[in-house]
Amino acid sequence: MNALPTPPYYAVIFTSRRTPGDHGYADMAAQMAALAAQQPGYLGAESARGDDGLGLTVSYWRSEADIAAWRRHAEHQIARDTGRRDWYAHYTLRVAKVERAYSWQHTDGPADPQP
Amino acid sequence: MNALPTPPYYAVIFTSRRTPGDHGYADMAAQMAALAAQQPGYLGAESARGDDGLGLTVSYWRSEADIAAWRRHAEHQIARDTGRRDWYAHYTLRVAKVERAYSWQHTDGPADPQP
Numbered sequence: 001m002n003a004l005p006t007p008p009y010y011a012v013i014f015t016s017r018r019t020p021g022d023h024g025y026a027d028m029a030a031q032m033a034a035l036a037a038q039q040p041g042y043l044g045a046e047s048a049r050g051d052d053g054l055g056l057t058v059s060y061w062r063s064e065a066d067i068a069a070w071r072r073h074a075e076h077q078i079a080r081d082t083g084r085r086d087w088y089a090h091y092t093l094r095v096a097k098v099e100r101a102y103s104w105q106h107t108d109g110p111a112d113p114q115p
Numbered sequence: 116m117n118a119l120p121t122p123p124y125y126a127v128i129f130t131s132r133r134t135p136g137d138h139g140y141a142d143m144a145a146q147m148a149a150l151a152a153q154q155p156g157y158l159g160a161e162s163a164r165g166d167d168g169l170g171l172t173v174s175y176w177r178s179e180a181d182i183a184a185w186r187r188h189a190e191h192q193i194a195r196d197t198g199r200r201d202w203y204a205h206y207t208l209r210v211a212k213v214e215r216a217y218s219w220q221h222t223d224g225p226a227d228p229q230p
Binding site: 007048098099 | 128169170207214221
């Protein structure tokens with residue numbers, strides 16, 4: 001993920017547990033990630049799924065209006081319906097305003113906090 | 116994770132990339148998770164690390180003051196120093212105010228959105 005702007009910006013925290021099997025999930029997830037990245041106000045996204053099946057995806061957006069517009073996107077709506085039918089046993093979605101951010105990168109010298 | 120209260124509450128989004136090898140990480144991570152869960156204002160946490168090494172941990176807190184108190188906790192400070200020395204190639208920490216939350220659970224009947 002590229003560096004994000006200085007806060008404030010918004011995060012959508014999506015926590016999910018998959019149903020067994022793929023059912024077209026991997027293809028659609030890749031499509032949706034690519035489509036999201038083309039939307040106005042999209043800043044980036046990070047995703048991980050552990051061996052226990054719990055997945056976390058956090059996408060970052062400039063504003064709540066940008067999140068709402070992506071929510072209304074026709075292809076995204078279809079993917080969401082399919083997700084509820086075929087892919088997810090459970091999910092929670094949280095919209096949060098990022099107020100502070102701090103990054104650290106390992107170097108041989110002293111820590112380099114940002115910003 | 117138990118159900119969280121109705122928003123608003125706070126999320127700490129911790130994105131990390133590990134260095135190779137364990138170096139005591141798994142034991143300390145379990146200890147820190149248990150210790151965090153005992154802190155005032157702790158609401159819950161979710162964590163996943165994918166095969167590509169990217170890890171996401173989101174912990175939820177009642178207030179920014181509770182997050183600040185956990186940040187100052189002596190054992191947590193020691194773990195953080197060790198993390199920077201031994202465990203992490205890179206990390207980003209974001210503090211965000213959760214404004215809305217929505218959960219969905221697969222059932223044979225109609226969807227049951229909450230709240």
